[in-house]
Amino acid sequence: MRIPVALSLLAFGLLYSIPTAQAVELWRIGSLDADYGEFALAGRYQDFASTFSQGVAFTIGTSDPARDWPYIHPGPADAWSGNQSHSFKVLFALDRLPETACRLMVALTSTHGGAPPSVAVTVNGRACDTAQLPRGGNDDALTNPKAGKPSRQSFLFPADWLVEGANQIELITTSGSWMLYDAVKLEDGIPNTPDISRIEAVSTPMFKTVNGELRQAVRVRVENGGLAGPGVLALDGEVPVTQAVEVRQGTAHLMLLAPPFTNAERRTVTLEAGGKSVQAAFDAKPERQWTLYVAPSAHTDIGYTDLQEKCMALHVDNAMAGLDAAASDPDFRWNLEVFAQYDWFAELKPERMAELDRQIQSGQAGLTALYLNMLTGLCSGAEMMRLLAPAQACGRRLGTPVLMASLNDVPTSVGTLPMFLRHAGVRYFAEAINQDRGPVFLHCDPEMNQSPFWWEAPDGSRVLAIFTRTYFQVWQIKLHESVAAVEDTLPGFLDLFLREDYPGDAIFINGAFLDNCAMTPNYAKVAAEWNQTWDYPKFVLSTPEAYFRHIEEKFGNELPVYRGDMGTFWEDGAASSAAETAMVRWAKNLVATAEKWEALSALRGAGAAAPGGFSDTWKDILYYDEHTWGSAVSISDPNNPQSTGQWARKAAYATKSLEGGRDAQRNHGLAALRSLAGISNGEGGNTIIVSNPLSWVRDVPVMLPEGATTGGAVLDKETGNPVVFQETADGSLFFTAASVPAMGWRVFEIVPGEKNPAPALLTVSAGDPYTFATDRFSFHVNEKTGGLDRLTDLKTGREWVDAASGYHMNQFLHVSGGNGTAMIHPNHTRATDLQVSTHESASVMLVENGPARAVLRIERTGGPSPVDTDLVIHADSTLDFINVIHKVETLEKEGGYFAFPFGLNTPDRTTAYLELPYGIIAADQEQLPGACREWYTVNTFAAVGNGAQSATVAAPDTPLFTVGDVNRGLWPNRNRGNRHMLFAYVYNNYWHTNYKASQGGNIRCAFSINLAEAPFDPAAATRFGWARALDLTPDTENALPGAGNGGVPAQSLVTLDEGPVVLSELLSLDDGKKVLARLYNPGFSPAATGIGMPGVTLASLQRTDLFGENGTPLPVDEKITVPARGIVTVVLQAE
Helix, strand or coil, rough: CCCCCHHHHHHHHHHHCCCCCCCCCEEEEECCCCCCCCCCCCCCCHHHHHCCCCCCCEEECCCCHHHEECEEECCCCCCHHHCCCCCCEEEECCCCCCCCEEEEEEEEEECCCCCCCCCEEECCEEEECCCCCCCCCCCCHCCCHHHHCEEEEEEEEEEHHCCCEEEEEEEEEEEEECCEEEEEEEEEEEECCCCEEEEEEEEEEEEEEEEEEEEEEEEEHHHCCCCCCCEEECCCCCCEEEEEEEECCEEEEEEEEEECCCCEEEEEEEEEEEEEEEEEEEECCCCCCEEEEEECEECCCCCCCHHHHHHHHHHHHHHHHHHHHHHHHHCCEEEEECHHHHHHHHHHHHHHHHHHHHHHHHHEEEEECCCEEECCHHHHHHEEEEEHHHHHHHHHHHHHCCCCEEEEEECCCCCCCCHHHCCCCEEEEEEEEEECCCCCHHHHCCCHCCCCCECCCCCCEEEEEEECCCCHHHHHHHCCCCHHHHHHHHHHHHCCCCCCCCCEEEEEEEEECCCCCCCCCCHHHHHHHHHCCCCCEEEEEEEHHHHHHHHHHHHHHHCEEEEECCCCCCHHHHHHHHHHHHHHHHHHHHHHHHHEEEEHHHCCCCCCCCCCCCHHHHHHHHHHHHHCCCCCCCCCCCCCCCHHHHHHHHHHHHHHHHHHHHHHHHHHHHHHHHHHCCCCCCCCEEEEEEECCCCCCEEEEEECCCCCCCCEEEEECCCCEEECCCEEECCCCEEEEEEEECCCCEEEEEECCCCCCCCCCEEEEEEEEEEEEEEEEEECCCCCCCCCCEECCCCCCECCCCCHHCEEEEEEEEEEEECCCCCCCCCCCCCCEEEEECCCCEEEEEEEECEEEEEEEEECCCCCCCCCEEEEECCCCCCEEEEEEEEECCCCCCCEEEEECCCCCCCCCEEEEECCCCCHHHHCCCCCCCCCCCCCCCCEEEEEECCCCCCEECCCCCEEEEECCCCCCCCCCCCCCCCCCCEEEEEEEECCCCCCCCCCCCEEEEEEEEEEEECCCCHHHHHHHHHHHHHHCCCCCCCEEEECCCCCCECCCCCCCCCCCCEEEEEEEEECCEEEEEEECCCCCCEECCCCCCCEEEEEEEEEEECCCCCCCEECCEEEEECEEEEEEEEEECC
């Protein structure tokens, strides 16, 4: 039978017969072995709330650690334990009192790695000094003690705090998150006077006026193994300084106030206390008198800590607490971290909206520009407008410009964000970085480490930016606790980023409270007390833009400029729910297309736009692309009700957005198109109107379902010429509608006639059923992998598959392993167990082989999950790979890829290009230091070019790509070679929280490739990517059968000049007689274009901001110059 170690008090009498020259153990709970296996709930933290709902009371001698002492002590930051402090009580009896001081030693296997707790200890109601515990390991320690970072904390007290008989020691976590116990023990034999073992000293940026003179604080760290007592600090120098102090027990910090240092030099501090004299040398240095601008807010997760609706309600409660605090304190400030909080407040507390608006107008409450904390790499250009529009509309209504945007928790954002911000009227940007799977500060320049700089987009737009090290910095510096706590934490916090050439005289303190935490207004009281205690640094509670205004006005010209992309560290998690992520991408295409047709219909008086546009669908899209995917325990406990409940709500955003997109197309966009074209919705009609919502003339692939028309030939109604068509394997009719006018249509008719005599596209090798040829390409399907191991241009002899890479075109790769390595946590050891597997057998079936297209069905088995691929060969040599992964669900760590190893490996010349929302960047070459290079997100395409040839991959379903290799958890600061190889990163579950733990079922991953004997052309790639993403979106209806057509057989409703500029968005404004048009130039040089609307007389043309506001009139016939890699927004009004 195992004897509980807590029973050691039974030997109490013997212990007191031992001399007390050294510490003697009175009792102990647990074993000092860096393990928590002997405690209750070991590894099952989620059961704490239900098992210990009444707290913890442990009686020495009778209680059992395995039953009565939990291994985990939660903190108020832990939502899973109720966001509250928890009391652990130890009850014990003494026959006699110790003669010396006592020490309670708390040994821990680990603490929370980001927000370790503060711990308060009372002995029979008398309080020891509260201790801030050090940061521990990562969340793996919750289930594996060996993954923890052990530490110990001592609490000393005099013997007279104890009594003969019953005693009680209570431990309470007063702030922060959890700690994990190793052992707790009480000792006596501690000196009754200060017992100084060592001191350390450091100069600080803290200043205080003493007798009319400004003094600089030297912070002296004291290790006192005895009780508190008096002492004297002395500083050497030409004018020595002495100061009487009270030395606290344990680890204490004293402030020695000295004349400000004017030179960097070596100085010595001496402490005399308890009969000892201890010295420490330190580097004295001059310091600036800083002003700290504090922008307090609570971090907004849509879920993670609780069900989504409860999180929203909590932030409304925070806003109300802010209103109440500001009503009694004119210096109080509170900020809505995201604008969605304003909407939630309006919904849940409409009776207090006027009060909130007044405080926003007075500057006591602050707004920021982003609706939610987004994964910007998932956003489309059109989505970016919806992300920014609500806050700006509110600011205009209240007469309070919203000048600052913050993106919190998410470590990085796309390189075109500064462009969108400036076009929205936003001048300032703060990214509050969580380095968990986002190690920005591992490789970034010092000038980017919580230091202001100008961030420039590819088009030259700039915002004044800062990347802060966390998003809860009020909590981090303990400003919500006390002046003493800030004195302990602030110098170390500033040391993380201050440097000799740090710009300006002000520092930004970004955010206040952790994920969905309740706000306490005490930080305002502490800030006021601090400013009475210290002259510098001075705390200024402010709205978010105050710091940036100060820096811009005084130091803006001195700041460095960084141009480029930061990558998308956290967007990889979207591949943990690949099917839902694809749904949202499709929804964006469908709703944006419907918006164009409705705007044109309303402008021409042919119909009215939907009231409010499609705002509900766009809101569902925003909520899906927001950074919170699920519960904090989504990986460690995927079947927890929080995990399943939060995911059900998250997934609903995806399904609702797709339903909304389909409704927008079916009941709005297509209705508007019929009205514009004058075509009726007749049954069995043989007139086909083929639409093109894009702003250039293009060939549109058309698929008409079986029975939709009758007849045997397809005629272009404008020319009367027959069109090549074919019957598909499922009985549908397929043809390519050539030269469909820009933002218009072309009409075709199905008439009686014979089938096309045109030859088939594909020739099958007589001796090899895996080899095929078109008039341009010869290619071979690998018998095992099902990828193309040869793709040869018959005209040039170029081999488009890099055989030396070891991969094949569209080969599926499954990567297993990596758990507990740098694949999960960047600071862990590199993965050595990664296994890359592929299929072992592939069969090929020729499904279609007509004059319009050919289709090969490739079925792959053996090894990873089965994959079926329809390889579609178009007459223009475009290749579509329509892959469906029959995904086997597993909780084991894994990643899935499709390889595209292009034969363009020209050393030092090959570049990989990724399309951002309204922008294109060269991977690695146009990225900032510290940016994500493990993977990239794309809007519609990725591409490769070597200066002479290029290849483009359109990806309608999959947003993620890697360059050069699969993800191996290297977190590199550069991409080193192999930029000719792209890997579509279609699924993974490498996260340890938030995202999905597993996924299964059928996952579509479609790709379309274009191979060009020409250098990379950003305009051509954009047109290809946008067109193929639209054409391959499921449920896209680009061909409408009807009973007749009373309009013209071919019509363009919007025309642009020849060149790189495209029209990306067209939105109806006001009464429909105005439209907002967004022009985008993906090219590397500025370009001008006119805008024509055949059949419409324009009354006015204005160049505006992102939302069609703040316009500058232009002549209606003026050509509009769009900057290289930039956008211009105009508003056109019809007469």
